[in-house]
Amino acid sequence: SWKENELNMVDTPGHADFGGEVERVVGMVEGAVLVVDAGEGPLAQTKFVLSKALKYGLRPILLLNKVDRPSVSEETCNEVESLVFDLFANLGATEEQLDFPVLYASAKEGWASLKFTKCPPDSEKNMSPLLDSIVQHVRSPKADLEAPFQMLVSMMERDFYLGRILTGRVTSGVIRVGDKVHGLRITDEGVQKIEDGKVVKLMKKKGTSMAVIEAAGAGDIISMAGLSGPAIGHTVANPE
Known part of the structure; x- marks a missing residue:
């Protein structure tokens, strides 16, 4: 749970060979965090998983990972963000889906940030910005507790x-x-x-x-x- 919100995180395979499993997982959730390597940009499997998420009407959050690597700069991240935006557009994303938040992270170091940084202050080396973004950006499930199970x-x-x-x-x-x-x-x-x-x-x-x-x-x-x-x-x- 996070700030009185219960969050269910479900990992999904990132490859087309697991298409059925990806579809089942995407059908269980209300939102998605699209993790992209800030140094490599979107790969072929990124397109596959993203297409499933958009098809189900999810509004993905873009998380640029490994920004702490020496080869990654703010300019690199801007280029990757543009590539991801083009990918969204080419896959038929709606205006709402195109308005995705972007976060910068180092999963290895255990932190995420709303602004580009190579190394945040120790007091900010945590995943709070990502969890806050999920709470703000992902809608709650439509739940009818009175209906039959x-x-x-x-x-x-x-x-x-x-x-x-x-x-x-x-x-x-x-x-x-x-x-x-x-x-x-x-x-x-x-x-x-x-x-x-x-x-x-x-x-x-x-x-x-x-x-x-x-x-x-x-x-x-x-x-x-x-x-x-x-x-x-x-x-x-x-x-x-």
């Missing part, structure tokens, strides 16, 4: 003890440990039930670790155990 499965893994772990964003409603749920898939004939089950465990990312939780609501990105049938692209929902 529904979650699209975006990721899946297997746990030795819990079995299949399904991860996704809760699109509506509230889910609690012990709730009965259905696994559903859409076919040419309509919605088909895969499995009836019960939520035995709910988890949520807290930093780099997973925290066990008792309940979650619309807008949360969670992992759940209890169903063995649903897979990526399927839906978990209340029996209602």
